[in-house]
Structures are given as structure tokens and as C-alpha cells.
Amino acid sequence: MKQADQPREGDGIVSVLADEPLIQPLSAAFDGEVRTTLPERGPVRAVVVGAALTTADGDELRCVAAAARRAREATRVLAAQRGGVLVCVLLLPEKAVKTGRPPCESLSGFVRSAAAEQSFYGVSVCGVLLSEGGDPRLVRMLTERPSVAAGQVFLVGGGEVARVAAPAVERELLRAAGRPSSAQVAEAFGAAGGPGTAGGHGTAGRVVIVTGGGGGIGRAVAVGLAEEGATVVVADLGCDADGRGRDPGFAQDTAYEITRRGGRAVAVCTDVSRPDECRDLVAQTLGAFGRVDALCHAAGVVRQALVQEATDEDWDAVLSVHVAGARHLVEACLGPMSERGHGRVVLFSSRSVTGSPGLSTYSTAKGAVLAYGRALADRTAGSGVHVNVVLPSGRTRASAPQAPGARRRRIELMRARHHGIADPVAYRAAPEQDPENNVAAISWLCGPGAGNGLLVGTGGPRVELYRPGAVDWSIPLSELLTSRDISP
Structure with missing residues (x-):
């Protein structure tokens, strides 16, 4: 599948590989039109991989590693077809969705290195740290704009969407x-x-x-x-x-x-x-x-x-x-x-x-x-x-x-x-x-x-x-209307 800046609606499959707490909100963001497994036959437009960290779970890095391991399976499919979008999502308590915390810094490191290498296969990689109860529609928007998504990490929480700049x-x-x-x-x-x-x-x-x-x-x-x-x-x-x-x-x-x-x-x-x-x-x-x-x-x-x-x-x-x-x-x-x-x-x-x-x-x-x-x-x-x-x-x-x-x-x-x-x-x-x-x-x-x-x-x-990595811009979620709103 040739990577396009704005794929047509329904052009290819979207798969979600994530912990159970993420399945329902991500599925809702895509109007239920997602699969929870990787298809045997494509084309695959995007794969969303994710992991959830509950308030009681203190091992924040485990959450990142779990999403990264799912990304391994996703990139095998996307790289083989020479195109598509990979979105890595972490569902976190509100207090953890900010720069300087291990989930943000480690996910950012993963996303930027994965994006650097997967670009050679036509695959766009980005990341989202989503607060519990947060609005997941940004994830869908990122799958629609590969050129915007590549190498970017976003925070969604407190009623805002923010982008994280690299150190x-x-x-x-x-x-x-x-x-x-x-x-x-x-x-x-x-x-x-x-x-x-x-x-x-x-x-x-x-x-x-x-x-x-x-x-x-x-x-x-x-x-x-x-x-x-x-x-x-x-x-x-x-x-x-x-x-x-x-x-x-x-x-x-x-x-x-x-x-x-x-x-x-x-x-x-x-x-x-x-x-x-x-x-x-x-x-x-x-x-x-x-x-x-x-x-x-x-x-x-x-x-x-x-x-x-x-x-x-x-x-x-x-x-x-x-x-x-x-x-x-x-x-x-x-x-x-x-x-x-x-x-x-x-x-x-x-x-x-x-x-x-x-x-x-x-x-x-x-x-x-x-x-x-x-x-x-x-x-x-x-x-x-x-x-x-x-x-x-x-x-x-x-x-x-x-x-x-x-x-x-x-x-x-x-x-x-x-x-x-x-x-x-x-x-x-x-x-x-x-x-x-x-x-x-x-x-x-x-x-x-x-x-x-x-x-x-x-x-x-x-x-x-x-x-250090820091927020370089943010906008209220209420103003996030289309994928063009997240353009650099």
C-alpha cells in the first residue's frame, strides 16, 4: 500500500492491539471499525498498539515495554507492505501524562527511534499519552495524516492536546x-x-x-x-x-x-x-x-x-x-x-x-x-x-x-x-x-x-x-476538529 497523506475513508484495515481498558475507547474513536488482531491479508492502513497503566501499578516502564512489544508484530506487517501508520498509545493516570515522567520520556525515545528507521519502509510512527477518561479521537486523526504524525509524541489530558518537543x-x-x-x-x-x-x-x-x-x-x-x-x-x-x-x-x-x-x-x-x-x-x-x-x-x-x-x-x-x-x-x-x-x-x-x-x-x-x-x-x-x-x-x-x-x-x-x-x-x-x-x-x-x-x-x-523534552504547543480539545489542526 502506498503511503498517502490523507487516505480515503475505509481505505485499508485499522487494527488495535492493546490492553483491555484501551480497546473500547479506541474502538469508539474509529466508530467500531477496527479489528483486535492483525489481518492475514491487507491492506492495513494503520495499527494502534497500546498498554494501560492503572493507578495501582507503579511500574510505569512496563507499560511502555508492553506497547513496544506489540509494535514488533505491527511493524512486521506494515514494513512488509511498505506503508501505513503505527500509533503507540499509553493509557495513564492524569498525573502521569506530562513531560519529565518516565512514560513520556521513554515512549518519546522509542517513538523517535522507531520513526527514524521505519521511514525507510514508508511507515509513519507516532505516540500518544492518553489520560484515563481522556478523549481518544486524536488517535484516529493521526492515522489519517501520516506526514504529520511521523516521529511526534502527543499528550492528551486535562482538556488539552499538547505536542512534546525532543530534547x-x-x-x-x-x-x-x-x-x-x-x-x-x-x-x-x-x-x-x-x-x-x-x-x-x-x-x-x-x-x-x-x-x-x-x-x-x-x-x-x-x-x-x-x-x-x-x-x-x-x-x-x-x-x-x-x-x-x-x-x-x-x-x-x-x-x-x-x-x-x-x-x-x-x-x-x-x-x-x-x-x-x-x-x-x-x-x-x-x-x-x-x-x-x-x-x-x-x-x-x-x-x-x-x-x-x-x-x-x-x-x-x-x-x-x-x-x-x-x-x-x-x-x-x-x-x-x-x-x-x-x-x-x-x-x-x-x-x-x-x-x-x-x-x-x-x-x-x-x-x-x-x-x-x-x-x-x-x-x-x-x-x-x-x-x-x-x-x-x-x-x-x-x-x-x-x-x-x-x-x-x-x-x-x-x-x-x-x-x-x-x-x-x-x-x-x-x-x-x-x-x-x-x-x-x-x-x-x-x-x-x-x-x-x-x-x-x-x-x-x-x-x-x-x-529536556517539553511541550512546544497545546490547544484545547474542544478546538480539535480535524486532523489538520495537529499540523506543525
Whole structure:
């Protein structure tokens, strides 16, 4: 089916794959002309996938993952016919339908990455966060205007329809001639209204846990902080880029490199998806050094796959390391930090939350981390524990060339085209992709002068202050008459 800007009424089938509380209101929005299964034969004009979060259910990310898993089946059909619309809907309590909450940030990450890749198949992907009892007719309108819907996320609640803009650079704090230095970064943050720079930067004499310190950006951060005089606890599972396997040698190699250069470091083989291992990591740090001054959660798993190819195992692995791992680590560190009235937490999100082909699972997880970091910063405000989120860039284990198969090559080609990269190999090898470029900004965020609640872009010669996803326009539901009312 050729994708059209305004399909004729009744042109193709609309299927709804959703939790029971969503079936009736979505069916009513389409005047009952929907199916609750995917048809064996098309054409399929649109598929609406959804999940409902009741007030009693505290696992907000489960809701997003459930909708995303249904999207897997939907995109298989839509991509095969080379066209159609996929609308991802979450039914939430009124208080959860807003930016900055995990459902919004994680769904936004999923939708934008899914939209980026599915556009190559002529499929338009969008998302809606719908409040309980809210008006679902926007969902139907989105299926009628694919060109408007692509990559957009909308909130429907409180009598309004609002569109959510992706995180974006608010201002460039620093553009260095080469790799940014700690002094340059401290000056840039001070000029931007930070707490001050006199003796307020650097990690000398501080005890810092760096997860994912066995490779990529985590290793660069661990080595860089140690060179500034920090004592570094290098935590790494030693798995491959997909999160499989266990090898203490990765963390040990980084710790050895630090001590060889005259620094102080210990290695701990840690699976951050396991709360007991996170508690043990912090207990070992306290036992050896008496305190934890800062936590950098750089550990990550990347399961590169198109939406229609991502398995349940992919979803579980990525969410457990990035999201559950962040929570386990923070819970283990927050008590000792709060008792001392001082601590720094740096959580690693990703620029992929703005959309990147083949990274829908990763973008979903990193959106949740972004939301968690912002909420945690509010929670700890005034306690002496500062929490910030970074969007780093640079070569990692996951991006290293490794004779990829056909599926990986297809994803890399999509990603390069989407981001306007002419030569992916040269791009990875460029000095701007050195993971060490992230160190200075992260060092400042681990130091005494760090602010609180910041979203910071690092990597290359630049340090940027990001604006989190926010509503860029809203209109009363009573004024939403036709699909043209949601045009950008």
C-alpha cells in the first residue's frame, strides 16, 4: 500500500492491539471499525498498539515495554507492505501524562527511534499519552495524516492536546580548539551561572565509582578522573557489547592502566542489573576507602535491532542494565552520601532519545534514565547530593567495527543516512569520537562545583546544555476538529 497523506475513508484495515481498558475507547474513536488482531491479508492502513497503566501499578516502564512489544508484530506487517501508520498509545493516570515522567520520556525515545528507521519502509510512527477518561479521537486523526504524525509524541489530558518537543541544545557552553580541559569546562559552567569555579572543579582526592569502566567512554572517564587525582573503583561485568558473558579482566585492565600511571584504582566485576551486586560494589568501596563521593553510571548494553526484530530478551537485557541498574546503584549509594551530606551522581543517557535507527530498545531505556535523573535531582535538592544527566558521544565497545552481519550493516546504513554521515568508518575514527573528550565535563559534574538537575551534552570539542523534552504547543480539545489542526 502506498503511503498517502490523507487516505480515503475505509481505505485499508485499522487494527488495535492493546490492553483491555484501551480497546473500547479506541474502538469508539474509529466508530467500531477496527479489528483486535492483525489481518492475514491487507491492506492495513494503520495499527494502534497500546498498554494501560492503572493507578495501582507503579511500574510505569512496563507499560511502555508492553506497547513496544506489540509494535514488533505491527511493524512486521506494515514494513512488509511498505506503508501505513503505527500509533503507540499509553493509557495513564492524569498525573502521569506530562513531560519529565518516565512514560513520556521513554515512549518519546522509542517513538523517535522507531520513526527514524521505519521511514525507510514508508511507515509513519507516532505516540500518544492518553489520560484515563481522556478523549481518544486524536488517535484516529493521526492515522489519517501520516506526514504529520511521523516521529511526534502527543499528550492528551486535562482538556488539552499538547505536542512534546525532543530534547535539544539550549546553548553551547564551550567549543574548544581540541579536547576540552577541566579548567575550560569549569570556567564555562561558572559563566553559565554555576556555583563558582575557585577550587570548585576537579576530582582530586575524591572516591568515584565508574560502572562500565572496562571499555569505551566508561574506561576513558575512569582513567581521566584518576589522572586528576581521584581514587577510582572500576566496575564492569566484562560482557560483550550485547551484554552476554562475564570477564573480570576488563575492569582489571583499566585498574592496572591507572595504577601503572601512578593513580589509585581497584577493580570489581559487577552486574549492575542485580541489586545484590550493586550493594556489594558500594560495600566494597566503603570498606576500602570509607566513603563514596561520586557515582558515574556509564555501564550499558546495546542490542541493535529494528523494531520488528527486537526480541523479548533484547528488551529485558537493555532495560535491566540501563534503568534497573541506575536505580539499584543509586539506592545503594544514596544512603552513605546522604549521611555525609555530600555526593555526586552522574547518569548516562544518550542523544539517541532524539531518534536513531536500530536503537529503539536503547532509546526507550535512555529516555527512562533521563526522566529518573531529573526526578532524583528534585528529590535530593538541598541535601548536598547533586544529580545530573549527560548525553555523551564517542567510540564504545558497541560501535567498534566487528565484521557485522547483514542485519547490522543494514542498520548502520540507515543510521548513517538518518544522521547525514557519509562515511561511517571515517566518522568513528575521527578525533571528535575519542571517548576521552567526555572526561572534563564529567569530572566537573563529579566535583564540588557541580550544579544539580542539569542535562549536559558532552563529546568532541563541545560541551552543551540541553533543554529536556517539553511541550512546544497545546490547544484545547474542544478546538480539535480535524486532523489538520495537529499540523506543525
